[in-house]
Amino acid sequence: MWEYMDVAVLIGALLVTAWMVLKKRSRQGLVWVSVFSLAYFGFYRQGCICAIGSIQNLSLALFNDNYSIPLSALLFFSIPLLAALLFGRVFCAGVCPLGAIQELTGFRHVRIPKRVEAVLTTIPFVYLGLAILFAATESQFIICRYDPFVGFFRIDAPFTMVIFGSLLLVTGIFVNRPYCRYLCPYGVLQNIFSRFSRKHLTITPAECRNCRLCESGCPYDVILQSDLVTAIEKPERSLKESMSYMLMIPVLAVAFAVILYNLAPSLSAVSNNVKLAKEIRLEKEEGIKAVSKASVAFFESGKTEAELFTDEQQIIGRFRKGAPWVGLFLGLSLGIGFFRLTIRNVRYDYEPDRGRCYSCAKCFKYCPVKIKN
Amino acid sequence: MKFSEKEIRIFKGISLIAAIFTVVISLTMLFSLIQLKTINPLDNPSVQSIKEQFDRDPENRDKAELVRAMDLMARKAYFSSRWQVETGSYLLLAGALVFVVLQRLVAGSEKQTKSLLPDKPDIDSERIRNNRYLIISAGALTLLAVVSSFVLRSELPSPGRSQIQNEPIDTPGATAGINLPGDVNYPFFRGEGGRGNAGGSGFPTEWNGTEGKNIKWKIAIPKPGQSSPVIWGDKLFITGAGEGVLAIFCIDKNSGELLWTGSGKDFPGASSEEPESDAEAGMAVPTAALNNDIVCAMFGNGNLVCYDHDGNLKWGKHLGVPQSSYGYSASLLIYNNLVLVQYDSQEKILLSGFDPESGEQKWETIRSGRPVNSSPVLAIFDGQPQIIVNGNPNVTSYNPINGKELWTLPGVSGDVAASLAVNSTMVYAVSDYYKLIALKPGKAGSAAWEDNSYTPDVSSPVANDQFLFLATGNGDAVCYNAQAGDTLWTHYFENPFYASPIICDDKVWLLDRSGNMYITDADSKFILISTSPLGEHTDATPAFSDKKIYIRGRANLYCISSD
Numbered sequence: 001m002w003e004y005m006d007v008a009v010l011i012g013a014l015l016v017t018a019w020m021v022l023k024k025r026s027r028q029g030l031v032w033v034s035v036f037s038l039a040y041f042g043f044y045r046q047g048c049i050c051a052i053g054s055i056q057n058l059s060l061a062l063f064n065d066n067y068s069i070p071l072s073a074l075l076f077f078s079i080p081l082l083a084a085l086l087f088g089r090v091f092c093a094g095v096c097p098l099g100a101i102q103e104l105t106g107f108r109h110v111r112i113p114k115r116v117e118a119v120l121t122t123i124p125f126v127y128l129g130l131a132i133l134f135a136a137t138e139s140q141f142i143i144c145r146y147d148p149f150v151g152f153f154r155i156d157a158p159f160t161m162v163i164f165g166s167l168l169l170v171t172g173i174f175v176n177r178p179y180c181r182y183l184c185p186y187g188v189l190q191n192i193f194s195r196f197s198r199k200h201l202t203i204t205p206a207e208c209r210n211c212r213l214c215e216s217g218c219p220y221d222v223i224l225q226s227d228l229v230t231a232i233e234k235p236e237r238s239l240k241e242s243m244s245y246m247l248m249i250p251v252l253a254v255a256f257a258v259i260l261y262n263l264a265p266s267l268s269a270v271s272n273n274v275k276l277a278k279e280i281r282l283e284k285e286e287g288i289k290a291v292s293k294a295s296v297a298f299f300e301s302g303k304t305e306a307e308l309f310t311d312e313q314q315i316i317g318r319f320r321k322g323a324p325w326v327g328l329f330l331g332l333s334l335g336i337g338f339f340r341l342t343i344r345n346v347r348y349d350y351e352p353d354r355g356r357c358y359s360c361a362k363c364f365k366y367c368p369v370k371i372k373n
Numbered sequence: 374m375k376f377s378e379k380e381i382r383i384f385k386g387i388s389l390i391a392a393i394f395t396v397v398i399s400l401t402m403l404f405s406l407i408q409l410k411t412i413n414p415l416d417n418p419s420v421q422s423i424k425e426q427f428d429r430d431p432e433n434r435d436k437a438e439l440v441r442a443m444d445l446m447a448r449k450a451y452f453s454s455r456w457q458v459e460t461g462s463y464l465l466l467a468g469a470l471v472f473v474v475l476q477r478l479v480a481g482s483e484k485q486t487k488s489l490l491p492d493k494p495d496i497d498s499e500r501i502r503n504n505r506y507l508i509i510s511a512g513a514l515t516l517l518a519v520v521s522s523f524v525l526r527s528e529l530p531s532p533g534r535s536q537i538q539n540e541p542i543d544t545p546g547a548t549a550g551i552n553l554p555g556d557v558n559y560p561f562f563r564g565e566g567g568r569g570n571a572g573g574s575g576f577p578t579e580w581n582g583t584e585g586k587n588i589k590w591k592i593a594i595p596k597p598g599q600s601s602p603v604i605w606g607d608k609l610f611i612t613g614a615g616e617g618v619l620a621i622f623c624i625d626k627n628s629g630e631l632l633w634t635g636s637g638k639d640f641p642g643a644s645s646e647e648p649e650s651d652a653e654a655g656m657a658v659p660t661a662a663l664n665n666d667i668v669c670a671m672f673g674n675g676n677l678v679c680y681d682h683d684g685n686l687k688w689g690k691h692l693g694v695p696q697s698s699y700g701y702s703a704s705l706l707i708y709n710n711l712v713l714v715q716y717d718s719q720e721k722i723l724l725s726g727f728d729p730e731s732g733e734q735k736w737e738t739i740r741s742g743r744p745v746n747s748s749p750v751l752a753i754f755d756g757q758p759q760i761i762v763n764g765n766p767n768v769t770s771y772n773p774i775n776g777k778e779l780w781t782l783p784g785v786s787g788d789v790a791a792s793l794a795v796n797s798t799m800v801y802a803v804s805d806y807y808k809l810i811a812l813k814p815g816k817a818g819s820a821a822w823e824d825n826s827y828t829p830d831v832s833s834p835v836a837n838d839q840f841l842f843l844a845t846g847n848g849d850a851v852c853y854n855a856q857a858g859d860t861l862w863t864h865y866f867e868n869p870f871y872a873s874p875i876i877c878d879d880k881v882w883l884l885d886r887s888g889n890m891y892i893t894d895a896d897s898k899f900i901l902i903s904t905s906p907l908g909e910h911t912d913a914t915p916a917f918s919d920k921k922i923y924i925r926g927r928a929n930l931y932c933i934s935s936d
Contacts, residue, residue, distance in 0.1 A: 066553075105473045107480040152466065160406065162462040163399050166469035170395065173476050245504065248511040255511070258518035262525040297756050300774050303709070331514075338510065341503035 003072030006041075006049060010079055010095065013037055017094040018087040020361070021201050027361040033094035034103050042097030047153040051076045051091065052098065052186040053144045055128070056135035063136035063322075080186075084193035088200040092180060092190055093359040098149050099180055103360060105169055106176030109219040117221060120182045121356075125333050128185035129260075129326035130267070137318045139271040143185060176219040180358065188333075191355040201352060201359045204367045208349035215350070217366030222356040227347045245342045249335030253328050260327030264319040277312035280305060376482045388475035395468035402461040405454060420447050554877075559604040559916045562660035562704035563873055566751035568795055569835030571877035571917035577935040578880075578892050582926075583908035589921065589934040590629035596620050598657025600704070601872075601913040602923045602930065605663050608632065608682060609916070609923060611930065612670045614656035617645070621661060621670045623684060626918065629932060633684030637672045640689025644674045650700025653912075659748070660914075662705035662712070667729050669712050673701040677714060679729060688732030692716055692725075697744060702790070704748040706760065708773040711735060713760055717744035724749070724762065724771055738776035742767055745789035747833070752795040754814045761814075763802045765789045768812055780816045792873070794834040794841060796855055801841055805830035809843070811858060822858030827851045831912075833873040835881075840895060842881050844870035850883050852897065862899040866891060871912040884911055888926060907931060 013033060020029040041047065054077035061069035080091035092099045112120070127142075134140045144150070148165035151158070172178050180187050194200070203214050203223065210226050217223070260267075268274045276294045283290040284305070298308065352363070376384070420443045427436045554565040554572030563569040580587035596613025603610050609626040612619075619637030624630065638645055647656060656673035663669065667687060669679040678689040695701040695718035703715040711726040722744050725737045740762065747763040751773065759770040759779055768784035771777065785804040794801040799821060803809040808825040812818055827845050834843035840861065841853040846869045852861045868885035875882045876895050880902060883891040888907035894900040909926030916923040922933040 105477070107477050151462075159402055159458050159462040159465075162465055163402060166395065166465050167399070169469050169473060170392070173473060241504070245507055248507050251511045252514055255514035255518040259514070259521050262518075262521040266525070294756060297758075300772055301709070301758055334510070335507075338503065338507040342500060342507060344500060 002045075003049065003070070006045060007072055007075045007079070009040060010076065013040075013095045014080065014083045014087075014090055017090040017359075018083065021090060021093060021359045022087060022199055025205060025361065025364055027364055030094050030361050031104070034100035037095050038097050038100040038104065040097075041095070042101060042149070042153045047097055047147065047150040049073060049076050050098075050147075051080045051096065052184060053141070053147070055131060055185060055189075056141045056143055059132045059135040060138065064138065081189060081193045084190050085196060086198050088197045088354060088359045089187075089190045089194045089357065090359055092187065093361070096186075097153065098147075098184070099177065099358070101149055101152070101169070102172045102177045102179060103358075106172045106219065108174050109176060110174040111221060112175060114221070117181075122334065123182050124184055124188045125330055127183060128188045129330055131185050133267065133319070133322045133326050134270055136322055137268070137271065137315060139268070139315070142270075148179060177358065181220060194357070195355045197354060200354050201357060201361065203350055203352060203363045204369045205371045206369050209369060210350065211368060212350075213368060214363050214366040217363040218352070218357075219362060220356065220358060220360075222353040222358075223363065224347060224351050224353050226350055227345060242343060245339055249332065249339055252335040252338075253331030256331030256334070257324040257327035260323040260330070261320065264323040265316050267323060268316045268319040271315045273308065273311045274315050277308050280308060376478065381479055381482055384475045384479050388472050388479065391468050391472040391475065395465060395472060398461055398465045398468055402458060402465065405458050405461065408454065420444060557604070557606065557918055559602075559918050560664060561603060561662050561706055562601050562748055563750075563792065563833065563835070563914055564875065564917070566795075567704065567706060567748055567792060568750055568752065569833065569873055569875050570837065571875050573917060573920065574878040575920045576878055576917060576922055577920075577933055578903045578905070580890075580905045580933045581908070582888065582906060582931060587933055587935050589932040589936070591929050591931050592624070592629045592631070593928060594925065594930050595622060595631070595634070596657070597655065597927070598925075599654060599702075599912055600657050600660040600925075602916040602925055603661050603663055603668075604916055604918045604923070605665070605668070605682065609918075609930075610661050610663060610668050610670075611925060612637070612657040612659070612661055612672070614672060617647075619656055619672045619674070619676060621668065621678070621680065623668070623680075623682070624930070626921070626923070626932065629930070635670075635678065635680045635684055635686065637670060637676050637678050638674075638689075640676075640678060640686060642691050643676050643689055644691045644694060646674050646694050648674055648694050648696060648700075650697065654700030654702065656700075658700055658702040660704040662707045664707045664729070667707075667712075669705055669707065669729070671701075671703070671705050671714060675701070675716075677705075677712075677727070677732075679712065679732065687730065690727070690732050693718070696720060697746070699746055699788075699790070702746045702748070706749055706751055706773075708751055708758070708760065711773060713749065713773060715749045715762055717746070719744060722764075724760070724776055726773065726776060736776040738771060738778070740764060740769065742769075747789055748792045750793050750795055752800070754798075759814075761793055761795065761800060763789055763791065763793045763804075765804075768793065768800060768802045770814060780814060780818060782812050782814070782818050783820070784810060784812070788830070790831050791829050792833040794836040794843075796836040796838045798838070799836070799855060801834050801836055801855075803828055803834055803843065805846065809834070809853075811841070811855070821856075824853070824858060824860070826860065827863070829870065831871045835874050835876050837876055837895065840897065842874050842876065842883075842895070844872075844874050844883050844885075846870065848885065850874070850881075850891070850893070852881075852899070854897075861897045864893075864899050864901075873914045875915065875917065877917050882915065882917075882922075884915055884924065886910060886912060890915075890924075 017033050020026050049072055054073045057069045057073040058077050060067050083090050131143050134142055148168050151161045151165055168178055214223055276298055279290045279292060279295050282288045423440050423443055427440045554570050556573035561567045564571045577587045594613055596615045596618055598613040600612045604626055607626055609624045612621050621635040623632040625632055650673055659671040661668055661670040667679045667681055671677050675692040675694050677692055679687045681687055706713040712729050714725045716723040722740045723737055724740055726735045728735055743765040745765050749760050749762045751760055758773055760773045761770045766786045767781045769781040770779040772779055784802040785807050787804045787807045789804045791803050800812045800814050805828045808823050809828060810823040811821040813821050827849050829843050830846040832844045834841055836855050839855055841855045844850045848866045848868050849863055850866055851863045854861055866885060868887045870885050872884040879895050881893045881895045888909045888911045890905045892902040907924060907926060911926050913925035924931045
């Protein structure tokens with residue numbers, strides 16, 4: 001019952017956020033929505049159910065016949081993505097409790113060098129790929145395990161996560177939304193869907209004057225400057241160059257797929273059974289005594305080593321199957337991302353990058369163009 | 374909100390102190406963690422050494438005292454470190470929040486200036502740079518892919534280790550020999566692990582035994598009994614006793630045809646005695662247990678027999694005639710390579726493990742407390758498979774491999790007949806006219822909640838992670854919040870329940886003594902899906918397999934199917 005109540009609140013909060021961002025253009029209103037979301041989805045519902053974690057439920061359901069995903073988890077996964085297709089990242093703007101806690105504590109703004117930012121923003125892609133792989137192979141739910149803020153919501157967490165969450169909050173004062181920018185795996189999907197959004201936040205309510213005042217207004221540095229292209233000197237050469245760069249995309253995809261395939265046995269070490277099999281093998285082959293609690297339980301369980309090693313082989317086999325697909329996804333993402341940077345888009349106005357913009361509305365006040373009521 | 378310059382200075386000062394405090398607490402906590410990980414007082418070698426000495430000389434009282442004192446000291450040290458770490462977490466959070474709030478106030482009071490960035494970046498040169506990065510990345514990653522193909526080959530397990538690669542593995546979801554409920558096999562009393570949760574879906578929800586609606590077949594059971602049916606593949610097994618006969622019946626679950634009958638007393642050393650028992654109980658109360666190879670049955674006179682699935686006797690043993698006021702009733706379990714027997718008699722109460730092939734007793738543990746009529750359950754907590762007994766007065770867990778006690782906690786007293794309910798975090802014990810108690814299992818476990826409003830006498834409760842359901846001898850069905858113990862709903866069904874409720878396909882299946890099956894949503898609200906009469910008195914717990922339900926009536930066995 002609560003789950004469906006949560007779904008109703010989710011839809012309501014998404015619609016109010018979209019209205020605040022697209023119609024009212026009210027940053028203040030958005031702050032209040034964030035406060036509500038933090039209070040309801042965060043502290044009252046204790047961060048569960050959450051769209052970010054639902055990625056894992058979906059992965060597990062897709063690759064395991066014996067698990068059926070709860071409808072509420074499916075809805076929590078898909079509704080914010082649908083909202084992103086319609087209105088941009090309104091879920092990140094004011095509905096996600098993890099985004100909200102960072103949004104409310106990020107009030108100073110330190111610019112990160114573009115190259116550092118570019119490198120750090122690849123982490124969520126890797127995190128997403130691994131989270132799907134680990135969930136699909138029934139190894140671990142790393143998104144939930146390493147959720148930095150759920151400990152605050154529940155006033156109960158391993159203290160290492162409390163340290164991590166606290167440091168992330170403090171860092172977020174200066175480098176705003178560090179989790180959303182450099183870790184959030186669901187943000188990757190929001191990024192992709194938002195690029196095709198039907199409507200999206202605009203910096204200016206009317207015609208852009210190209211005054212550049214908004215350039216410093218975005219704490220996430222996702223404002224794309226206007227680019228009035230002059231005549232291209234040699235269009236044929238430019239086309240050839242573009243084609244050759246496009247060819248790099250499959251090269252990157254294949255390279256990543258091969259690397260991840262080769263890394264599969266190492267990655268499978270996150271599985272408890274693989275870890276245990278390695279420990280038992282070390283004891284057998286090199287005489288290093290297995291002392292972990294898992295090994296003690298294994299010896300007492302009466303399960304044979306043959307069974308354990310078979311289990312290990314099966315798990316590694318599943319990683320072998322899944323890892324190249326993760327690599328392919330990473331390679332394609334990186335390749336397409338790079339390729340987009342090599343082509344030139346005609347842009348007459350200053351615009352938010354539709355994929356990376358959190359629709360936080362902080363840029364509104366930097367635009368001198370106002371519409372009188 | 375605007376603040377004076379003096380106030381802002383104060384805020385900045387306090388925020389600086391909060392920042393330093395946060396960093397100091399973080400470092401202290403990290404240090405504590407490292408200390409706790411590296412020198413865990415509970416693993417202190419001197420404590421271990423004294424314990425080992427005591428194990429070799431268990432009669433030595435001085436050593437026992439020393440072990441207790443040192444163990445207590447180690448535990449105090451451990452829990453004190455844990456307390457420091459947990460308290461530190463809250464201090465850290467408080468420090469971070471003070472810092473964040475004050476920085477917010479300071480930032481809010483600062484004047485916002487809109488300024489231009491020094492230069493508009495040169496898009497063309499950026500693009501050219503990006504072109505270069507794309508080429509370099511593609512080259513570097515291709516090289517990395519080639520290199521990793523050679524270097525990481527050693528990561529593969531060596532060929533010698535994969536000789537067993539083609540051997541089949543257990544049922545999916547199996548964990549150290551304890552399986553999740555499957556769609557087909559229903560191996561013990563109350564299903565897999567004896568936990569009352571059945572697998573599969575698509576079971577019929579409406580039938581009528583008198584009119585024949587959705588009754589696929591109905592056969593007369595050759596001998597009466599209170600035991601429940603168990604199933605492996607296409608074979609169903611049920612026990613019966615009467616007129617000097619103790620028998621196990623193998624029945625084709627699809628047609629109802631009796632395939633073979635195994636005797637419970639045709640083996641050397643078997644007993645023919647029939648001890649006194651409750652008039653309704655008889656000699657065939659315990660439910661049989663089976664795995665892929667064998668089916669084993671225990672009878673009220675202490676005869677234990679194991680047959681293969683084709684009806685060949687593998688072995689039989691007489692464990693001694695149990696003296697019990699209501700009659701012997703504990704059902705069997707099989708865990709990995711052991712047949713597990715909970716033996717309760719006025720003289721002794723035991724738990725034993727037998728080799729399923731030879732019948733050789735592998736271990737025997739003398740339990741403490743008074744005899745009970747409950748059956749054991751198999752569960753895993755903290756990764757440790759365990760067999761747990763609803764004893765009197767304690768709930769006790771044992772290692773199923775060697776019978777060693779893992780933990781024991783105060784449970785229930787009186788006439789303890791209901792078996793335990795378990796979920797992934799808790800164990801629930803109940804006895805009539807006493808109480809229902811939820812226990813957090815483990816050596817450091819404790820009671821989580823208890824209630825004495827509804828207490829079944831014979832029927833066992835059943836739980837999933839959200840809810841606990843039970844059905845009483847007065848005809849009440851109750852749903853509790855499994856974690857907090859709140860009563861979520863109750864419903865009075867008028868007829869008493871002996872059969873244990875089963876959770877299956879998100880529903881609770883409640884079979885009363887008059888043969889009515891009530892099916893409700895396994896949810897926090899009472900929603901009655903259907904009521905189906907069998908037209909015959911029922912005390913045994915139903916079995917679920919392949920979209921079919923098998924119910925033992927007083928005289929007949931029914932297969933209920935909508936096919």
